[in-house]
Amino acid sequence: MAKQTKAVRVGNLQVGGGAPISIQSMTTTDTRDVAATVAQIESLAGRGCEIVRVAVPDEAAARALEQIKSQISLPLVADIHFDYRLALLAIASGVDKVRINPGNIGSFERVKKVVDALKDRGIPLRIGVNSGSIDKRIRDRFGGPTPLAMVESALSHIALVERCGYDQIVVSLKSSSVRDTVAAYRAMAARVDYPLHLGVTEVGTVFNASIKSAVGIGALLLDDIGDTLRVSVTGDPLNEIDIAKGILRATERRQFGLNVVACPTCGRCNVDLARLVERVERELATVDKPLTLAVMGCAVNGPGEAREADIGMAGGVDEMLLFVKGKVVKKVPIEQAFDQLKQLVDGWGEV
Numbered sequence: 238m239a240k241q242t243k244a245v246r247v248g249n250l251q252v253g254g255g256a257p258i259s260i261q262s263m264t265t266t267d268t269r270d271v272a273a274t275v276a277q278i279e280s281l282a283g284r285g286c287e288i289v290r291v292a293v294p295d296e297a298a299a300r301a302l303e304q305i306k307s308q309i310s311l312p313l314v315a316d317i318h319f320d321y322r323l324a325l326l327a328i329a330s331g332v333d334k335v336r337i338n339p340g341n342i343g344s345f346e347r348v349k350k351v352v353d354a355l356k357d358r359g360i361p362l363r364i365g366v367n368s369g370s371i372d373k374r375i376r377d378r379f380g381g382p383t384p385l386a387m388v389e390s391a392l393s394h395i396a397l398v399e400r401c402g403y404d405q406i407v408v409s410l411k412s413s414s415v416r417d418t419v420a421a422y423r424a425m426a427a428r429v430d431y432p433l434h435l436g437v438t439e440v441g442t443v444f445n446a447s448i449k450s451a452v453g454i455g456a457l458l459l460d461d462i463g464d465t466l467r468v469s470v471t472g473d474p475l476n477e478i479d480i481a482k483g484i485l486r487a488t489e490r491r492q493f494g495l496n497v498v499a500c501p502t503c504g505r506c507n508v509d510l511a512r513l514v515e516r517v518e519r520e521l522a523t524v525d526k527p528l529t530l531a532v533m534g535c536a537v538n539g540p541g542e543a544r545e546a547d548i549g550m551a552g553g554v555d556e557m558l559l560f561v562k563g564k565v566v567k568k569v570p571i572e573q574a575f576d577q578l579k580q581l582v583d584g585w586g587e588v
């Protein structure tokens with residue numbers, strides 16, 4: 238049974254405390270360019286992003302936050318490094334969460350000012366430790382940026398916030414090493430009950446990012462660790478949402494649209510199954526019904542899987558046997574298979 242984390246509110250969304258695991262992303266636009274940033278946030282929201290973060294590198298970016306916030310519906314997170322004044326500006330402009338590491342912003346008075354401002358607005362902060370930015374003293378103590386060094390670093394930031402009497406905290410511990418990331422989150426989950434924001438960082442473009450994130454984030458989700466996640470991808474952030482949904486679906490932590498089961502085909506297959514499956518995945522990608530479709534290549538092993546699905550197909554010679562809820566309903570020529578399947582999906586649940 239998963240350990241219940243504290244519930245934290247990020248805008249209109251709950252993170253932790255058993256809430257559905259939310260999907261986050263980060264804009265790649267210049268935050269000072271309000272129109273471009275809002276447009277990208279709207280695209281991300283349309284794709285399924287639930288929390289969005291923007292970089293706040295300077296005062297002009299901090300001052301753009303209010304306008305951005307007024308034009309979007311997603312909870313907005315300000316990503317700030319080192320400068321407590323930017324954090325204060327961001328909080329005053331109405332953001333829903335701030336990502337900043339309290340240990341990096343100088344004196345305790347400064348930390349207290351930021352935490353007091355968060356407290357006044359009732360908004361949380363994310364303590365986001367990356368293996369590349371661990372305090373030198375901690376790195377030296379642990380002999381490098383090890384998973385336990387990341388955990389120690391996060392605990393020291395958490396202690397500062399707790400000293401200011403605040404507990405609306407989300408924690409992340411990202412490394413470009415999948416193994417270290419998983420080890421760090423596992424160790425952290427055993428020590429605190431703050432919600433955890435999962436991610437593997439600096440993983441590259443879509444192919445590598447998908448694999449590393451699926452392995453790292455997936456391993457943690459299968460351990461019932463994690464309350465929100467961001468898949469990092471170099472390039473278009475829309476890809477991050479697709480991969481995140483895929484990981485949540487594969488780990489059975491959330492359901493998004495259709496669950497397509499398809500066999501890899503082998504020498505027993507006598508239909509062009511790859512083309513059919515590719516079309517099903519592409520053309521039915523936006524259907525949001527909790528259905529399992531099985532598209533199988535032959536009559537030897539196919540019918541078993543096809544019967545288990547809501548709608549199933551098993552290949553014959555240039556034709557497909559169609560199953561609905563475990564029962565054979567008809568045989569259709571392979572050229573008509575997609576249309577038949579689509580018709581059934583479209584009509585599913587409608588009287």
Ligand code: SF4
Binds near residue numbers: 500537539
């Ligand atoms: Fe081969 Fe049939 Fe299995 Fe597909 S379902 S992999 S075609 S045996």
